[in-house]
Amino acid sequence: MFSLQDVHSFYGDSHILHGVSLALPQGKAVGLLGRNGMGKTTLIRTLMGYVPARSGRVFADGKEVTNFAPEKMAKLGIGYVPEGRGVFPNLSVKENLLMSARAGLDGQRNWTYERVLETFPRLKERLSNGGDQLSGGEQQMVSIGRALMTNPRLMILDEATEGLAPLVVAEIWRVIAEIRATGISTLIVDRDYKKVLAHTDYAAVMEKGKLALQAPSAQLQQQPEPLSSLLGV
Ligand SMILES: Nc1ncnc2c1ncn2[C@@H]1O[C@H](COP(=O)(O)OP(=O)(O)OP(=O)(O)O)[C@@H](O)[C@H]1O
DSSP, X not given: OEEEEEEEEEETTEEEEEEEEEEEOTTOEEEEEOSTTSSHHHHHHHHHTSSXXXXXXXXXXXXXXXXXXXXXXXXXXEEEEOTTOOOOTTSBHHHHHHTTOOOOTTSOOOSOHHHHHHHOGGGGGGTTSBXXXXXXXXXXXXXXXXXXXXXXSEEEEESTTTTOOXXXXXXXXXXXXXXXHTTOEEEEEOSOHHHHHHTOSEEEEEETXXXXXXXXXXXXHHOOTTHHHHHTO
């Protein structure tokens, strides 16, 4: 459904993505790996329309959507959980969640406010707290919950476990597995490559703005080379 074809993008004069082609098939989980600064977030931001693709093309269901605005990409069914979370600090947890509620492209409302609270029981005790009164883990739960309430076909999680305590990290991976099991496609960026491989169908590795390797995750689990060289582990 969503794909990028030979995409190049820049920050000013800095050429960051050098011809990236990646498919995100319906119902599949894709892991995006690579050392710091290799362009993972830029790839996501280009797909979402925050960074313009200077050449190359982005497709949704075979239709070209290159450089559509982020709101339009979201309406096409992408739930984006950005690095750094992006919870509205002056809104309560309840308001943060309810403001994004809408039916999916096909009209389904599988992810309701109630279901998000069942998925993240911890948020039930925080409903009237402001976004700025939450722990990092709770903010991440709100951010994921908010994206789920748009009933997306694709969830993008950029470093969703970054800086969180081990118990919270385990909870986030549990929810990622639950999202995957419901048939929503996922694109996951995380430093823990073993966890990424365990939770995805395919993995792609970025090296200096290019995809240096794309393979089934199960294959990369069995044959760590050349993945481990690319990641420096
Ligand atoms: N707003 C920006 N303006 C200029 N350069 C940027 C900007 N954001 C990122 N870059 C540069 O683009 C390159 C790719 O960064 P990007 O954030 O996409 O990498 P990443 O693989 O996601 O790494 P990280 O894990 O560190 O976030 C880096 O060299 C970074 O310094």
